[in-house]
Amino acid sequence: MELLSSTKVSGGWLKRYRHESLSVKGDMVFAIFLPPQAESIKVPVLYWLSGLTCTDENFSQKAGAFNKAAELGLAIVMPDTSPRGTDYPGEHESYDFGSGAGFYLNATVEPYGHTYNMYDYVVQELPTLVEEHFPISDKRSISGHSMGGHGALICALKNPGRYQSVSAFAPITNPTQCPWGEKAFTGYLGENRETWKAWDACELIATAEERLPLLVDQGEADGFLEEQLKPEALEQACAKAGHEVTLRRQSGYDHSYYFISSFIADHLEHHAAALTS
Numbered sequence: 003m004e005l006l007s008s009t010k011v012s013g014g015w016l017k018r019y020r021h022e023s024l025s026v027k028g029d030m031v032f033a034i035f036l037p038p039q040a041e042s043i044k045v046p047v048l049y050w051l052s053g054l055t056c057t058d059e060n061f062s063q064k065a066g067a068f069n070k071a072a073e074l075g076l077a078i079v080m081p082d083t084s085p086r087g088t089d090y091p092g093e094h095e096s097y098d099f100g101s102g103a104g105f106y107l108n109a110t111v112e113p114y115g116h117t118y119n120m121y122d123y124v125v126q127e128l129p130t131l132v133e134e135h136f137p138i139s140d141k142r143s144i145s146g147h148s149m150g151g152h153g154a155l156i157c158a159l160k161n162p163g164r165y166q167s168v169s170a171f172a173p174i175t176n177p178t179q180c181p182w183g184e185k186a187f188t189g190y191l192g193e194n195r196e197t198w199k200a201w202d203a204c205e206l207i208a209t210a211e212e213r214l215p216l217l218v219d220q221g222e223a224d225g226f227l228e229e230q231l232k233p234e235a236l237e238q239a240c241a242k243a244g245h246e247v248t249l250r251r252q253s254g255y256d257h258s259y260y261f262i263s264s265f266i267a268d269h270l271e272h273h274a275a276a277l278t279s
């Protein structure tokens with residue numbers, strides 16, 4: 003691992019690293035916030051999955067999360083949103099597919115199937131790496147925004163026992179039924195829609211082995227609400243499956259990090275309560 007930068011913030015440290023990833027067969031960059039408590043004990047950790055077009059830096063620069071994370075003694079790990087440095091056909095042509103748009107799945111269609119394995123990376127490889135190299139415990143939670151909200155929901159739903167809690171901001175709840183998801187899943191998984199279901203929170207809810215309560219914030223002035231995000235689909239899937247969900251519709255908020263920064267403290271409290279109980 004190569005240390006790229008180290009910055010003191012909120013009494014703790016924000017560190018960025020580059021490392022060679024087996025899952026994506028290339029270099030990946032991630033950031034980790036270590037709260038002051040990590041100087042003397044192993045601290046629990048929140049994985050934050052960012053949305054389309056983002057890198058590890060959007061959350062660290064814009065969410066305003068570190069004062070609260072320091073107060074609660076939470077580490078935060080911020081991975082990048084896709085493999086980088088490949089040059090596949092179509093990879094750099096649009097904001098919603100390819101670079102910056104990994105969708106937190108394991109691609110099966112070549113050439114993407116070769117390296118776009120963001121699911122393996124965030125669920126297995128990155129936690130193994132950070133738990134080995136930093137004073138963090140194996141108590142994990144997961145959250146994210148938009149494409150990253152979809153990622154957080156599917157990672158938790160597919161891995162009972164791995165996370166203590168899950169939350170999301172404006173998640174793509176039902177990617178098999180919205181334009182962003184249909185485009186990405188066709189490109190990464192192929193035309194057979196049956197195979198898509200394994201990566202869709204609304205499909206996974208029905209058979210989830212674990213009933214982690216979901217905390218979701220959704221801005222009512224979000225321009226992507228009706229066509230892409232579809233919070234009502236998640237509500238209906240949860241109601242049908244008897245899965246607890248707290249969906250907070252926040253009046254006037256859009257899809258931006260202003261929205262995330264307004265409610266991130268609530269999410270950190272939610273995760274800290276589960277991680278320290």
Ligand SMILES: CC(=O)Oc1ccc2c(C)cc(=O)oc2c1
Pocket residue numbers: 052053054055056060147148149150226257258259
């Ligand atoms: C920094 C920032 O605003 O990030 C951002 C902007 C737009 C989007 C969209 C449209 C989708 C998504 O998944 O993430 C995302 C993130």
